[in-house]
Amino acid sequence: MRIIPGFLFIVLATAAVTGERIDTLQEVLAFHQKALGEPLQGIQLELLINEPAFSVSARYQASRDSGMRIDVYADEERVFSEGFDGVSSWQWPHGATEPTGVTEDGNAALRRGMVNNLYGLHERPALGYELCYEGYKTLDDVRYWQVTSTAPDGFSETFYINVETGLIDRKVEFSALHPDLDPAKRESLTLFSNYRWLGSRRFSFGSEKLDAKSGEPLSQVTIVSAIADPTLPADTFTARLL
Template sequence: MKQSILALAGLTLAACSNEPSLLDRHVTAMGGEAALESVNAIRLELDITEPTFNVRGVYQAERPDSMRVDIYVGENRVFSEGLDDGAGWQMFADGSIEATSPEGTLALLRGLHGNLYGAHEYAALGHTITEGEPAEIDGVVYPTLDFLMSDGFEERLYLDPETFLPVRDRSEYALHPDVNPDQEFHETRRSEFTMIEGVMFPMLQETVDLRTGEVVQTVRIVSVEINPEFEPGVFAMPSEE
């Protein structure tokens, strides 16, 4: 899974005028501080397509650092991974359990931050984001935010110049670090933004390998549930089946 299915960015910028900062505009576009901070937990049903397969995913996460995603082919669970209070684990189709690699654990945590926290909350998580230079792609000039995450991961977010929604991001990473650790330069393109309970969600995300032009992953959000009640122990590392 990509680190991040909704990508809610963050930054710290000094106010230098009475005009809203890029942070202010972005946070407002995503629903505003109060709405974003009200998302304490989330459950997403996902349709995930990669070049060699199509699967269904159920992503569940809860502040501050617990999540799991279960992958199904038909009705059969074929893979799961999660964070148990920040400790990464993965469970295979046969029920065997392993800890995720350090990079795999960090990727899950970055994704959780992207899915549950608003832009204005990122500084408190130890991340630093600065306003980048405007960038032109396919004839559109995008305002940009440059991320430096607390673990050293770097990413550039491209905001729609009219809506300030996060329509593209670019970064170098392994799509599935515990399967293939090779890093590639990816762009994720987000569209079909929909407001659900006051928060914007990109219902379609396409990730492209910018070196080859190949679409390596398409994720469609099928359903969104905000602040669901979870079964006790849902995020705990499973025992061997």
């Protein structure tokens, strides 16, 4: 699939603003791109993570051209770190004397997180993803465009783009929450909220993941503070303790 040419993007975005019906993938992506803003090359996020069994804080850092890492803390003590250095993924549990590798599913989850955090849907085709427009859907009295994204490894996610804002409100996927701790997979629904400008891009500062069938809460993530395009040391994403 091609990236939309600049002139066509302007025409489609204008049509969206003036209220003309949007009903093709290209039109949806153009409206989404306009709503999202300009891309970021990197991010640094300070997080609060609440799950049924624990509450922790974390620092998430990612760069388009280098990799990512997340360092997790409980009561200000590091309890876990993991990352992708641009070539391979690693993890460093609390108390371990050296890092170890991660499973195939764990590696895929880390890299998907980079794509979700740094790239808009309109950028995915250039990364080898296939996008399929599934039409309109109304959920809780809100109308959405439904777009399914399939990664090069076959992993599928369905995104629900608010037709009023052009931003992603919901995502459904079938995956494990923490693949290297519990490989059991389930269908989950993620709700995105509190969109704010982070540099040149709109970013969701709150998300809640639920079991899609039972509604059971699985995880809630709140961004406490964020830096757009931070200056990071060259070895940030290597397997080391900060």
